[in-house]
Amino acid sequence: MTTGPLLAVRDLRVLIGGRHILHGVDLDVARHGVTALLGRNGAGKTTTVRGVLGLVPRTGSVRLDGEETVSLPTHTVVRLGIGYAPEDRGIFAGLTVAENLRLAERRGADGPAYGLVHELFPELKRRERQLAGTLSGGQQQMVAIGRTLLNGNRLIIADEPTKGLAPKVVTEVAQVLERAAEAVPVLLVEQNLAVVRRLAEHCAVLADGRTAHQGPAAELLGDAETARRLLGVGHGPVTRASSVEADS
Template identity: 85%
Template structure:
């Protein structure tokens, strides 16, 4: 695919849950390389957008992935097309070992790249016999991201990967996603604007279930008035990532 053509192009995405409109027509482009950030205040609709893209909630509109319309496809069909998802709650199987969690993520007909996962996350190799439920929050996040990198996905979606993590672990996760993005595009939903500044080339901001802004990440984050208006934050230091700013709303 031409790198100037979005790998994922969302147009007019609407989600209706329990008779209530959550998304009112979201537009989102995810570049075919690097990191694209999805930002917004609490309740803006970021996680619902991701779930809508993946078909995990009822949706309408257009979701074109790798040149093909995917609205109407089941989630498992989208995953087989090469989308890896690390959810906000990490979604590890607590009663299974690290190795078993990874084995469950193997895609039929493919060759799982354990060497890549263990290179990025040596801790997972060391703890492969440990129950996932006994891992720290940071280790569980590494397992969640590791599963998405196992199958040579075309796109990785990471939803709030640093949520609840200690500053040192935030730095580690940032470094891993930076390395992963060298070979696979990443859609990053994140509160830590320092992480976004370091990783993202482009960003989309949601407000009240609609797209409020799309453009270069650096242009937005270097504009204090725009960050206050769109994200409700100003400049401040945030632990965990060098050059950090205050967190935006979820």
């Protein structure tokens, strides 16, 4: 049985335009469930994701299931099994749901996994002829996550999936991610701590381009002093009684 993290990042450093953005990030992503990547604005979360994917120049070590990827181009990293749902979702508004999914297809021995996508998100099947630009924010996130599930990926990275959404839609997106994580492990970049509390078993916190904390998510969110110091949250812990809407 394979042990250890699915994704192991060590001493990840990113230099852009002569400016050091990441100064040595360490990150472990579990082989199941949701691992949350947290931090204040500007801490380096999105740059870390882009570094993992090879979208920015990076040094250090990025191992996917034990295989070193830090020297590989982005298209090769993606083909190794990482699906990416970017912060802006990357939806083509003028195309239908079906066309948006079709664009994400990659050649593989088993073909695209439409059965899995439609099992998890039956609404996408019902709305396959609808223009993606007319979908709600939650439905668009289904399309974004659905695309990552088509190709047998071993890991999904979801970057700020609830950013800018109304509380009701945040709840819908949390449900989308919850269903996706039953099929594929998720690395979730997220600011909404109630969403993190609901979904994540593990977490890492960045501060100033470095890893400031790693451990169980419930442990961090239950420690008011540590959460306030690392994340700048308000008074008291994020409790189990809190709703997703309450923290939106």
